[in-house]
Amino acid sequence: MIDFNASSRNTIGLEIEVQLIDPNTGDLVSRAPQILKELPEEYFKPELFECTVEINTRICHSFEELEEDIREKLHQLQEVARHHGVFINLSGTHPFSSWRKQKITSNPRYLNLLQRIQWPVRQFLIFGIHVHIGVDDADKSLYITNALLPYLPHLIAISASSPYWMMYDTGLASSRIKIFEELPNAGIPYYFPDWQRYREFVQNLLDTRSIDSFRDIWWDIRPHPGFGTIEVRICDAMPTLTETLAASALIYTLFKKFEQQFEADPHPIEYERWKLYENKWRATRYGLQAKIIDVEKNQVVSLKKDLIRLVRELQPLAAELGVEPYLLKVFDVIDSGPSYMRQRGWVHSGKNLHMVVQRLHEEFQTNQLIPEKSLAIL
16 A cells, blocks of 8 residues: 655755757757766656756755755756756757657666557657655645645746747647646546545556556646655746746745645645636646636636735745745746746747757856847737
């Protein structure tokens, strides 16, 4: 049976999927095996494709510690990559690279997934971040997972950075999300009132050979029994550390809000699933400009206005938690436009997709959001 390895409270960690870029062509390049030989395997790991390196932070107890750790590991990866003639970028997709040119990592787990799932894995050329927050109780992990679901659109809106895929403007704020949903056991998680029900569900999947392990459950938010965390997986990889920490602070503050609610009244709340699915779709399509359904009032509201309201509502709690400066950076993302808007702004101003790769790298290097004047018309 699946047991929850309860974790110390207030811990946070990140997984970040990083692109390896050929500086001459701007295309993705399969250099991860060579680069990873020079990095500690505890924190730098292979991913499905050899053009990707996954960074894992250590278990952190504050956002200052998390920021320092991410900076250090990104710099470490960047320096090793440079020695191999490669630079690194962060975004939900590469704007023009084709999955057909990419090498699958020679790893038993990935090769098994490819054999079992086929095409959806073959074209899975996407990049995200996963936010882990420690939980000290199994039932609490499911309560918070469910409570976070109405806020998936808000997280999509600020993180969406994948409007282009294989040289094509998809018309979406996040094409990565739709590509991810092609996998089995992906998307919005089911509702579970307690850990026993969740454990029975996972055991059924194992018994029926629907999955090999709980790691094959690729929900947007999931409890991670081994780590004793809630893992939020909805966000695209974002070009700047500012954006990554802002999204993480929003997740963390919401988490702590719902943790307090659970401790006051652990009775779980179940939302109408059609509203959750509809809102996720609207945010995936329109990003910050979406109109979403208030799941409790059944009214249509502006996602942008609701995100601003949410941050203001969470600000006192964020101040108590010591994450207010990071949370307030959400307003910088709103003012400059999330990455999907900035990328389209660059293209509308006359830049091609190769220049988009260069501009994404400039944002990464400087940790500055770079909008264009044409952004306002998008």
